[in-house]
Amino acid sequence: MGTQGARVVMVAAIASGQGKTTITAALARRFRRSGQTVRVLKCGPDFIDPMLLERASGAPVHSLDLWMVGPELCRRRLACAAREADVVLIEGVMGLYDGKPSAADLAREFGIPVLAVIDAGAMAQTAGAVVLGLRDYGPVQLAGVVANRVGSEGHARMVAESLRDIPLLGTLPKQARRLPERHLGLVLPDEVGDIDAVLDALADELKFDDAAWDAMPPHSFDDSALPSAPISPLLAGKTVAIARDAAFCFLYPANLDTLRALGAQLAYFSPLADQPVPDGADAVYLPGGYPELHAETLAQAQHWQASIRAAHAAGRPILAECGGMMAVAESITDKDGHAWPMAGLLPGQVKMQGRLAGLGAQGMPTAAGVLRGHTFHYSRLETGTAAAAHAVKHPSGAEGEALYRSGSLTASYFHAFFASNPEAAAGLLLGAQA
Structure with missing residues (x-):
């Protein structure tokens, strides 16, 4: 082959x-x-x-x-x-x-x-x-x-x-x-x-x-002429804790590859299993998923909630995408109207709705340039916190998802594709401001 x-x-x-x-x-x-x-x-x-x-x-x-x-x-x-x-x-x-x-x-x-x-x-x-x-x-x-x-x-x-x-x-x-x-x-x-x-x-x-x-002819793709763009090990010596279970499962394989190429050590944990943020983690990545389907379990996961609050209080950078952001808001109201308390790092309430609230390709401006990605969600965040920045919709150029900052927390409905700008991804996990 x-x-x-x-x-x-x-x-x-x-x-x-x-x-x-x-x-x-x-x-x-x-x-x-x-x-x-x-x-x-x-x-x-x-x-x-x-x-x-x-x-x-x-x-x-x-x-x-x-x-x-x-x-x-x-x-x-x-x-x-x-x-x-x-x-x-x-x-x-x-x-x-x-x-x-x-x-x-x-x-x-x-x-x-x-x-x-x-x-x-x-x-x-x-x-x-x-x-x-x-x-x-x-x-x-x-x-x-x-x-x-x-x-x-x-x-x-x-x-x-x-x-x-x-x-x-x-x-x-x-x-x-x-x-x-x-x-x-x-x-x-x-x-x-x-x-x-x-x-x-x-x-x-x-x-x-x-x-x-x-009978179909085989196909190959010549990538030999493509310039090699080495990734600077900006996260060398850093351990990134990544939530990974049925509630936090929206992870591009390329994002994990990019973090490794940046020099990071990856440590996985399960908030659903009430596992705390791993000791020694320098940053925390909370990807998207289905926290709304597991809201009761997450609401009762006291070790998880206490550990993410402690990481936040200690100033460790936390990147929360979509479902990750939902889990660190004050509460999630499910489709039956029941409000479940969450970790409360980001002031505001998340409410599920029957119609699509966001869909499509977007780019997030950062100090290291645009980080490309997308959005897809059925919930809305009700918050008095002002957005620190907004993504830009592709190709229309219209205003996209809000990016919020609360202490060391960076949170948005925007799902980043780290390989599109590894330096920008590293910046988010080093606590750099957009």
Whole structure:
């Protein structure tokens, strides 16, 4: 594997909800069970789909995005994946042409063929019109189609005939069990007791044209000409304590890699298990996740709460992103209207709501330049604390998420992608002011 490249496709669709993640997971598990090495990458900012795709493929899932990650790091990720694996699957984001930059932009930038997923559950021959439009609008190079929710062999034939010169590479029948979802996306893999059985069933149910797949030429990506940008060890000798459990699970693998490249030692702990901030930690990183689903447990976690208050009182830098910020506010009011007391480092109350409160790519200004990332949340913070800075929405340039400071605490709904500006990320964990 890797010497001649890998078979690479981007799994994309006309919209969210067509089954991209399901098909990508089924393919990853199917190829992996056949003895092939699989790498999956995710287009656009996302934490939840990559967890499932990691479970399906057996390897960490990195993000690709021409703006947030940048073309050079995207190329390095692709080159590394193609060297390591027999198969590289890239799950698209939203619809193929949605967003600036879009999944189609990424596919064209690197010459990646697209595997179009269509939900055929309520259509037959119209599938051809949808797929031809997907191919020609950009255009993009189309490797083939996988039809989801196919009712019968006759239904599959009608779909295949409608595609004209585009091959129908696979079909997946209507699933007896779907991957469960909640307000931010899929349910976390560890919350589904038989998730591996579900993934195996999807792989079993996927009918796939292996001969057509094997006939596809392998793909490689030349990253040899990219300039090497060494990262200064700004966090050398520092220990960064990172909350990591079901309530604090939104962590880009690239963020952890960047912290290590900056020289930091990483120490994980679980607020849900009422574990205190580790002794000797020089800084604390509280990533996003689902604290609202575990608010009662967090409210009762006295060791955790006392330790984060002590770290704050001692002036240790604390970076709290989205769910992390929620957990250090005064309280979280869940969707049932129950208010649960939190650590109280940031004056204000967090309240869950039924509609989306923030979504999209943003950049946060810092003393070391713009730190790129995104926002995605269903809660709002009611606080009298004035914002120390605001992120800027991409590409509109409009005002984005507020960044708050309270003593050594830096808190925001903004999720930072550390690799976009390692120096800025280090500054946040060294207590530098924006």
